[in-house]
Amino acid sequence: MxxxxxxxxxxxxxxxxxxxxxxxxxxxxxxxxxxxxxxxxxxxxxxxxxxxxxxxxxxxxxxxxxxxxxxxxxxxxxxxxxxEEPVQVPQTEEYKQVDAVVNLTLADVIKFLGNLQASQEKIQKEKESLKNEVNNFQNKLGQLQELYEEQKREYSELEKEYSSMLAIMEKARKMALK
CATH class of the missing domain: 1.10.10 (Arc Repressor Mutant, subunit A)
Known part of the structure; x- marks a missing residue:
């Protein structure tokens, strides 16, 4: 199976x-x-x-x-x-292609091309819109990365101050014990 x-x-x-x-x-x-x-x-x-x-x-x-x-x-x-019964023609790939082409009219082709052009224009507009959206997200990402780096620096400074304060308190404790 x-x-x-x-x-x-x-x-x-x-x-x-x-x-x-x-x-x-x-x-x-x-x-x-x-x-x-x-x-x-x-x-x-x-x-x-x-x-x-x-x-x-x-x-x-x-x-x-x-x-x-x-x-x-x-x-x-x-x-x-x-x-009367229609003549059965074998459905080969070649016949399918010929059958599809024979039954087309100029109006069908023009309508198809018009639809194709309209869909291409729609796709192009959507592409532009998506490009703008990507640019906006990239700008926002840059801003957020800058904010992250600033917060990281502040955290590092606070960590150093905290360590210094703990060291001072440890010295004060040791002095009080003596």
Whole structure:
């Protein structure tokens, strides 16, 4: 019995998950079947695939999901018009890539690029914000280090004074005993 993986998801695994789920949506299949298929390919549970899809990957492919649903609807309407079984094409990697490219329209590409640019701008703003935050923390750290050094010096001086006072008291005790 082989154990299922529980390590972090890679970008390639996210892409595979998205590819398979979008294909299942286009074909009118269920997402659960997609999760089971991906789970077998990656040695992960269907539940883990479903969780990853719903918590992270799905958000990255909103336009892709809408496109896949649109393609599924078109496919269903074509099937109902012709009332015949669709030809089953083997799902090789080469076919998946060609299928994904053939079904794209210029509007889809423009929408995707617009979304990509918007997300890049958002990431850039977030990066700047994080840089400013890091600089603020570095300044605060410098101030705290200076305060620490000052407190350390004061403590050292107090320690010396205390030792001197103890020495004087010890001398006074010895003198009192004599």
């Amino acid at each position: 082989s154990s299922t993986r529980q390590d972090a998801w890679s970008h390639d695994e996210d892409l595979l998950l998205a590819e398979v789920v979008l294909r299942h949506i286009r074909e009118g299949s269920t997402q659960l079947q997609a999760f089971e298929e991906v789970g077998k390919q990656m040695n992960r549970t269907a539940a883990a695939c479903g969780f990853r899809w719903n918590s992270y990957v799905r958000k990255q492919y909103k336009s892709g999901i809408e496109l896949a649903k649109k393609q599924r609807k078109e496919r269903k309407s074509k099937q109902s018009d012709h009332q």
